[in-house]
Amino acid sequence: MSHPVYSHVNGVTTATNQFDNYCQTDSDTGGKQIIHGSVSYVKTGTPSANGPVTTRMVSNSPAGVSFVTKNSSGATVTSQTISFSNYVYTPGVPGGDATSANPDRVQIDEFTIGDALTGKSYRQTGYVMSTYETSDGGSQTTVSGRGYRSNGTYFDLSSTTPMTTNKSGDFTGGVFTFAGAGSSTAVATLVPGSTLQATMTVGGAPLTNVPACAK
Incomplete structure (x- = not known):
């Protein structure tokens, strides 16, 4: 990995991270991951006793x-390319912990994941995520955006109930709604536990003939 562009002036860092077929080898399996491409960023900070914030x-x-x-x-085994434009991260409380009034916020105008093996792609626009740490040490997160499938159809994603975790990182709740063209609607309700799982309904009818979604 290299940095062909790097400058720091008056608290603003401008840089490019370049990966030229950067290779990582799994010592257990002998498999490899090869990374290629570049990411540019501009980071703005203010001075502090512990370094820039x-x-x-x-x-x-x-x-x-x-x-x-x-x-x-x-x-x-896998071959994917991830591209994005105008990823903006804004801490809710610079140098401190985000709060419900001032959550950490991520916005992405557009990002795309393309799979070279299947020829399929997934694109999302207008992505917004807000998150903060709750008083009991857990977290609360909301997301929204529009997703596009390879065939051109789309769906709007929103957190109708925020996704929450406890201080151990276990999921405790959350409801996501996917509203597609033609008034079709799917709802994913998170199942509390250490693994990200959800039950689904489509058009109000539960999907009972498939297992719960799990990641």
């Missing part, structure tokens, strides 16, 4: 960064 960061990768994984035999 970030107040805003803007990042772009219009050409994208590719991630290719190969097994020990050299066969390609």
Whole structure:
């Protein structure tokens, strides 16, 4: 990895991270991950006794960064490229913990994930995420945005109930609504627990013939 562009003037850092077929090898399996592409960013901060405190960061990768994984035999297992424009991170409380009144905020005008093996892509626009730490040590997060499938159809994602976790990182609640063209609606309700799982309804009818979604 290299930094072909780097400057720091009056609290503003402008830089580019360049990955030129950067390779990581799994010592257990012998598999490899190869990363290629570049990400540019502008980070704005204010001086403090402990170093600069970030107040805003803007990042772009219009050409994208590719991630290719190969097994020990050299066969390609996954091959994806992620590109994005106008990623903006704004801390709610610079140098401190975000609050419900001033949450950390991420906005992305557009990002795309393309899969070279399947030929499919996923694109999202107008993505917004806000998050903060709750008084009991957990977190609360809301997201919204519009997603596009490879076939051109779209859906609007929103947190109708914020996603919450406890201080151990276990999920305690959250409801996400996916509203598509033609008034179709799917609702994912998170199942409390250490694993991200959800039950689904489509058009108000529960999906009972499939297992709960899990990641």
